[in-house]
Amino acid sequence: MAGISGILAFDKVWNVNKFLxxxxxxxxxxxxxxxxxxxxxxxKIESKTYNESPEDAEVSYDGWAGIGYSGSRKGYPVxxxxxxYVVDGVLKENPEEFAKxxxxxxxxALENAKGVFNLIALTENEKIxxxxxxxxxxxxxxxxxxxxxxIVSSESSGINVIGGDTKREINPGExxxxxxxxxxxxxxxxxxxxxxxxxxxxxxxxDGILEKSxxxxxxxxxxxxxxxxWPISADTVVGVPDTALPFAIGYSRKLGLRVDLGFTRxxxxxxxxxxxxxxxxxxxxxxxxxxIRSAFFGKRIVLIDDSMVTGTTLKNTVFNxxxxxxxxxxxxxxxxxLVRPCPYGVEVPSESDLIAANLKDEDIAKVIGADSIxxxxxxxxxxxxxxxxxxxxxxxxxYPG
Amino acid sequence: xQRVLLIGDGARExxxxxxxxxxxxxALSSFINPGIKKIVxxxxxxxxxxxxxxxxxxxxxxxxxxxxxxxxxxxDPLFHGISDVFYQEGIPVxxxxxxxxxxxxxxxxMRQLMWKYGIPGRLRFKAFSSIEDAAKFIMEYGGSVAVKxxxxxxxxxxxxxxDLQAYLSQEKRLALSKSVDKIGELVSDKVKVIVEERVxxxxxxxxxxxxxxxxxxxxxxxDYKHAYQDGIGPETGGMGSISGPSSLLxxxxxxxxEDTFDIVRQTxxxxxxxxxxxxxxxxxxxxxxxxxxxxTVIEYYSRMGDPETSAIIPRIKNFGEVLxxxxxxxxxxxxxxxxxxxxxxxxxxxxxxxxxRTIARGKRIFVDVKKIEDFGCQVFFGSTSLEGGQxxxxxxxxxxxxxxxDYNEAVKKLERCVSFVGSETRLIYRTDIGKSIxxxxxxxxxxxxxxxxRKSKGTLGISADWSPNGGMW
Numbered sequence: 001m002a003g004i005s006g007i008l009a010f011d012k013v014w015n016v017n018k019f020l021x022x023x024x025x026x027x028x029x030x031x032x033x034x035x036x037x038x039x040x041x042x043x044k045i046e047s048k049t050y051n052e053s054p055e056d057a058e059v060s061y062d063g064w065a066g067i068g069y070s071g072s073r074k075g076y077p078v079x080x081x082x083x084x085y086v087v088d089g090v091l092k093e094n095p096e097e098f099a100k101x102x103x104x105x106x107x108x109a110l111e112n113a114k115g116v117f118n119l120i121a122l123t124e125n126e127k128i129x130x131x132x133x134x135x136x137x138x139x140x141x142x143x144x145x146x147x148x149x150x151i152v153s154s155e156s157s158g159i160n161v162i163g164g165d166t167k168r169e170i171n172p173g174e175x176x177x178x179x180x181x182x183x184x185x186x187x188x189x190x191x192x193x194x195x196x197x198x199x200x201x202x203x204x205x206x207d208g209i210l211e212k213s214x215x216x217x218x219x220x221x222x223x224x225x226x227x228x229x230w231p232i233s234a235d236t237v238v239g240v241p242d243t244a245l246p247f248a249i250g251y252s253r254k255l256g257l258r259v260d261l262g263f264t265r266x267x268x269x270x271x272x273x274x275x276x277x278x279x280x281x282x283x284x285x286x287x288x289x290x291x292i293r294s295a296f297f298g299k300r301i302v303l304i305d306d307s308m309v310t311g312t313t314l315k316n317t318v319f320n321x322x323x324x325x326x327x328x329x330x331x332x333x334x335x336x337x338l339v340r341p342c343p344y345g346v347e348v349p350s351e352s353d354l355i356a357a358n359l360k361d362e363d364i365a366k367v368i369g370a371d372s373i374x375x376x377x378x379x380x381x382x383x384x385x386x387x388x389x390x391x392x393x394x395x396x397x398x399y400p401g
Numbered sequence: 402x403q404r405v406l407l408i409g410d411g412a413r414e415x416x417x418x419x420x421x422x423x424x425x426x427x428a429l430s431s432f433i434n435p436g437i438k439k440i441v442x443x444x445x446x447x448x449x450x451x452x453x454x455x456x457x458x459x460x461x462x463x464x465x466x467x468x469x470x471x472x473x474x475x476x477d478p479l480f481h482g483i484s485d486v487f488y489q490e491g492i493p494v495x496x497x498x499x500x501x502x503x504x505x506x507x508x509x510x511m512r513q514l515m516w517k518y519g520i521p522g523r524l525r526f527k528a529f530s531s532i533e534d535a536a537k538f539i540m541e542y543g544g545s546v547a548v549k550x551x552x553x554x555x556x557x558x559x560x561x562x563x564d565l566q567a568y569l570s571q572e573k574r575l576a577l578s579k580s581v582d583k584i585g586e587l588v589s590d591k592v593k594v595i596v597e598e599r600v601x602x603x604x605x606x607x608x609x610x611x612x613x614x615x616x617x618x619x620x621x622x623x624d625y626k627h628a629y630q631d632g633i634g635p636e637t638g639g640m641g642s643i644s645g646p647s648s649l650l651x652x653x654x655x656x657x658x659e660d661t662f663d664i665v666r667q668t669x670x671x672x673x674x675x676x677x678x679x680x681x682x683x684x685x686x687x688x689x690x691x692x693x694x695x696x697t698v699i700e701y702y703s704r705m706g707d708p709e710t711s712a713i714i715p716r717i718k719n720f721g722e723v724l725x726x727x728x729x730x731x732x733x734x735x736x737x738x739x740x741x742x743x744x745x746x747x748x749x750x751x752x753x754x755x756x757x758r759t760i761a762r763g764k765r766i767f768v769d770v771k772k773i774e775d776f777g778c779q780v781f782f783g784s785t786s787l788e789g790g791q792x793x794x795x796x797x798x799x800x801x802x803x804x805x806x807d808y809n810e811a812v813k814k815l816e817r818c819v820s821f822v823g824s825e826t827r828l829i830y831r832t833d834i835g836k837s838i839x840x841x842x843x844x845x846x847x848x849x850x851x852x853x854x855r856k857s858k859g860t861l862g863i864s865a866d867w868s869p870n871g872g873m874w
Contacts, residue, residue: 010628010634010635010756011635011756142631142633143633144627144631144632144633144634147626147627147634147635147636148635150629150633150634165632167631167632167633168631178633180756181752181753181756181757181760181829182629182634182752182827182829183629183630183631183633183634184630185630
């Protein structure tokens with residue numbers, strides 16, 4: 001998973017490097033193990049990959065145009081000759097060959113490329129090229145900063161955090177080219193909209209928009225749908241920070257059940273989830289969620305989380321809440337069951353690791369140690385989002401491509 | 402009134418010419434504008450080419466033509482006293498005197514005037530003679546301010562520093578220092594920069610025509626300043642505009658229209674009191690609907706806006722008569738016949754505009770005027786000259802296409818018509834103009850709620866900043 005940005009100044013007197021860094025910080029909720037930047041200045045592109053998050057990376061190249069990557073994969077930007085590019089998704093082409101094709105004829109290269117991906121490229125002929133895949137699986141936005149900068153970014157947060165204005169979503173299958181003398185767009189492939197459901201449920205930032213829906217509103221509606229599908233007699237509802245907070249608000253509104261803030265956090269959120277390090281992951285769980293005793297003590301709790309993968313995190317949480325004196329713990333998940341992996345680069349683990357793909361509900365409850373556990377239905381998800389132009393392959397639906 | 406002398410060379414003047422085509426039209430431009438030339442030729446007039454800012458040259462042309470009245474389109478000739486040439490000899494002219502055009506030329510003068518006369522829609526401001534002082538002030542107060550050159554230096558590469566956050570960072574300071582050098586070169590006044598409180602909201606223009614006795618507000622228009630599609634890119638004179646339906650815009654109410662008219666009229670009268678000269682010609686309020694005031698003045702033009710003119714004139718059936726009556730001093734005897742239908746204007750520019758005019762200049766363009774008219778649009782030529790039968794770009798906005806109809810319909814017509822404009826260079830135009838009306842309606846509704854609330858509490862226009870050292874501002 002990744003967030004990508006591109007920034008081009010219309011006046012060469014600008015230096016975009018700080019803007020690039022802050023834009024990437026605005027996207028690091030999408031993945032942050034690696035940061036990559038490429039910056040253009042007078043005839044040449046300099047690029048670098050950092051083994052750290054954007055907020056830790058010292059972006060030192062100066063120039064009036066640049067692109068950047070924040071995500072879980074090493075190797076971006078790919079730089080070959082007069083071009084550098086970053087990708088959010090899965091590009092099934094030889095990276096070097098593809099770079100050459102992209103420089104020679106961007107339209108053809110993008111039309112013919114295999115894989116489902118969004119891309120932002122920076123060229124030595126002073127262009128930033130942005131492309132969104134024809135399914136619109138992942139978001140990509142176009143914006144500006146006053147009369148000075150043109151910006152493309154995975155989410156509106158990548159534009160708004162640097163003081164820019166988000167203008168619109170780039171259409172699925174559309175290519176946008178930013179140059180000093182023009183901003184041009186072209187529909188390269190016929191749109192076949194299938195937006196990633198996970199973007200709505202937890203990936204996109206809560207202040208964002210997607211396909212004209214406000215992410216916050218969708219998540220409130222998910223909470224309301226959960227209340228319709230699973231009205232539970234309890235004393236309070238608590239959402240697991242940060243994503244599940246609006247679920248809890250929606251659930252509370254619908255049922256008139258009180259809502260509590262149940263957790264606080266230690267340290268920076270991004271350092272608690274470093275993937276691949278199991279020890280840190282266990283410790284990280286404790287760091288991420290420090291329960292507030294009075295929210296739980298002696299109460300029957302509805303605890304809402306955004307997803308369940310292996311269940312380890314939730315099991316830990318439930319244990320801690322019992323220890324704090326929770327009387328009943330009913331778990332609701334604001335997403336349908338994740339039962340299959342994602343072929344498009346969203347890091348859903350393989351089926352063998354997915355608890356929902358392997359166990360019956362009552363067994364999952366046993367493993368987690370909760371009194372009950374329920375998921376949002378697929379139809380509930382459709383209703384929350386307001387349409388069915390979605391990819392929900394990992395929930396048992398059809399993969400679009 | 403038979404013989405009219407038109408001064409100027411852009412699309413705005415082409416639109417004026419079209420409204421006056423039933424008179425004998427004489428024109429003076431700095432190059433041969435193909436649209437103006439066509440009307441001059443068909444009306445039996447004569448086309449003069451030369452320096453439109455030279456009093457001496459204009460006098461000569463005036464003596465040669467002996468016009469019944471004159472009309473001056475752009476601001477530069479006004480600043481250079483070209484209208485005064487006509488006033489001195491008692492020839493009717495539509496164009497503010499050079500003294501009165503100060504309302505456009507100097508932002509400091511304009512803001513001082515508004516405060517002195519207590520005109521609504523005024524913003525707090527501070528004038529600085531150096532950028533260092535301005536910067537110190539901004540650091541002190543933080544918050545949101547807009548930094549502007551104190552004088553009209555339009556189209557000469559000076560950028561407005563809109564955002565303090567960026568301004569204070571090293572990146573923007575570098576950019577700013579360049580702008581400031583330019584401001585220093587171009588602004589002759591002692592005051593170089595003004596800092597204003599920042600406001601936000603939908604923008605619109607109200608043009609008011611006056612003969613010194615009565616005031617005639619024209620239908621509202623809105624222009625689009627960003628060079629590129631979707632409102633991205635450098636600042637331009639305007640890449641398109643919309644007007645209507647009727648005298649309003651969909652996001653401005655009748656009451657706001659009247660309030661704006663009141664502001665502009667009060668300003669014209671205040672200018673007269675300061676200069677001792679009757680305000681005659683156009684005075685145009687570049688307005689913003691804000692939660693602070695409702696209608697708020699961003700700046701004034703002492704002439705009609707371009708490309709707003711192209712959206713407005715085709716919507717007034719008897720605009721030629723309106724101009725004649727204004728020149729005669731009998732503006733009260735004419736009622737403009739405004740059509741209900743709205744209009745949309747798209748500007749077509751050569752690649753390179755507005756950043757690098759050397760790239761944009763000297764390119765051939767091809768315009769199938771007949772086809773454009775067959776498909777329901779009008780074309781006004783701008784920065785293009787007729788050279789040996791070819792239409793050659795002069796580096797700025799080449800032409801404007803106008804379509805009447807409800808916004809969707811007008812946009813459809815323009816999409817069709819723009820395909821009949823070609824060039825040996827790439828052409829830049831914005832197909833989003835006329836499309837995002839609903840967003841502006843929604844935004845205006847929220848602002849309307851806020852300023853009406855202020856009005857009812859008696860806090861309209863009241864705002865302040867405070868800093869520990871500087872105190873209240």
